[in-house]
Amino acid sequence: MTPRHPLIPGRAGTASAALALVLASAAAGTPASAAAGEGGDVPQSTAVYRATAQFTTAGRARDLLLHPDSKKLYVGSDDLPETAAADESGLHVLDPADGRVISTVSQAPGPTGTPGRRAVRQIVAPLPGDGVVFVYPLRGIGTAKDGDAAAAGAWVTGAPVTDAAPGPTPSTALVAQGSVLSEVDIATATVRRSLTLEGGERFAYDRARGTVWFTDLRNRRLHRVDATAFRVTASFELPVGDGFGGFTEVDPETGAVWVGLDTSVVVHDTAGRRIGVIEGAGGADTPRAAGFDAATHEAFVVWQDPGDTSQPGSDGDGALTVHRTRDLKEAAKPVVLPGNHAQLGSAVVAVQPGGGTLFVSDPAAGRITRLERSMSPRVTRSPEDRTVAAGAEVSLTAQAEGTPAPTVAWQVSTDDGRTWQAVPGATSTTYAFKAATTDNGRRYRAEFTNDAGVSRTDPAVLTVTAADTTTGGTASPGAGTAGGSDGSGGSADTTGGAGSTGGSAGGASDAGTEGSDTGTHTGTDTFPGSDPGAGTGAAPVGGALAATGTFAASLAGGALVLTAAGCVLVRRTRRHRTG
Secondary structure (H helix, E strand, C coil), X not given: CCCCCCCCCCCCCCHHHHHHHHHHHHHCCCCCCCCCCEECCCCCCCEXXXXXXXXXXXXXXXXXXXXXXXXXXXXXXXXXXXXXXXXXXXXXXXCCCCCCEEEEECEXXXXXXXXXXXXXXXXXXXXXXXXXXXXXXXXEEEEECCCCCCCEEEECCCCCCCEEEECCCCCEEEEEECXXXXXXXXXXXXXXXXXXXXXXXXXXXXXXXXXXXXXXXXXXXXXXXXXXXXXXXXXXXXXXXXXXXXXXXXXXXXXXXXXXECCEEEEECCCCCEEEEEECCCCCCEEEEEEEXXXXXXXXXXEEECCCCCCCCCCCCEEEEEEECCCCCEEEEEEEECCCECCCCCCCEEECCCCCEEEEEECCCCEEXXXXXXXXXXXXXXXXXXXXXXXXXXXXECEEEEECCCEEEEEEECXXXXXXXXXXXXXXXXXXXXXXXXXXXXXXXXXXXXCCEEEECCCEEEEEECCCCCCCCCCCCCCCXXXXXXXXXXXXXXXXXXXXXXXXXXXXXXXXXXXXXXXXXXXXXXXXXXXXXXXXXXXXXXXXXXXXXXXXXXXXXXXXXXXXXXXXXXXXXXXXXXX
């Protein structure tokens, strides 16, 4: 790793001065070290969903909806056979944080208008503010909100309702009764218009584009219906298979239609072109539900085990997979859903906006699992290589982000990174210590950990130089004053120092021509044209001669004066002889 703020050994000052240089550079806007780093058990920024709660307060959940306005979790349920003492069918309103039942609406009108306890098979749409539109057996369309004693409802004429979706207007719904698609009035269940297709019973409505996608699994066909004209505009072939269909859903953002078929999901774009196929997470698992989140551009698919262990690949567990809608690639690690099988109905999923929280039903177990997204740490700053003198303070900093916020532990390697050991007590983003000569060549890194995984920074290499051993302490430039004068007004080079035998501060100057040189130095020697120095010389920084305490500057000054004096004597002698 190339050092970004190298400390320069051998310069005036010591590690403290070099550290000041680093801090000044940082204050001036020197860029921080590159993030880099590496993932441990998973790549950096890997999304992982984990079960954080399970609710068993709403019977056998058949559908879920997180209300966009009230934020309540609506659950349409059947009764669980094993709870004979209580009938749990109806529309339950839960607190999504803990699964607490806020209220239950269990009564809805029958075909003759008589109220009775009704199961809720499908939640069609939210009502403004609070409440939902829902479908109940066999042909009922109802509305209710939290706190209602009973639901309002009406029955559609004809065959049982097999699927439903919001209608083209707020007051209508689209319903499938086998291969018959109708737009009906929610309040009265009056059919406004209808269309009979070749076959099928499931569909999805893309309100933004005015398109209905109707799946005919027996004939392996996907029909596109213009919702305005209410007619089929195109049909597309679906892959050959066993004829099982788990769901038909539209991604509201892209308009792509997702169809769960057998053990895979087939995706078509708005023009009907097949853009990809997603294979199941397990050999026998079948896709049963899908949800979408526009903020993350992700799709969430729930897969269920068939519940028949005699089938190859059946293990009794389902799975949740997450995919990017733009390319269908995996966006998070698959999540095992223990015991989630299809023997007592299809699972469903509700996605909180932003994709941070999901709710998945398990009809066989009579529970709803709350899953929350964790993000493995991503290193945003790695520590930098450092070079310091022994005894100097070293401060290494690392940073990372993740969900939940990761913890940090520093590690050290004494064998060029082949093995690493934890640094006792180093559990903050900044690790500070005094460098010892034994630390030379050691590597340091930070390891960040959360529920989703482990990530590590790039290592920083520490170089430790010998401490300054100059007699009298550490050299520091600029402390002390320069004495002497330049009689001719020439320039003077000054060097200051502090601390040597004798303890006084002093300086030296190189005088210009025909001037006097006043310098501080050791010894009593004087030179023609110069004054004796007062006191003892301060050791200049660097150089063997400087270490003796005798200034090279003083000698040079004396030599210049001697030379100048010699010139004067020669001139005078020649004048005398010629005279």
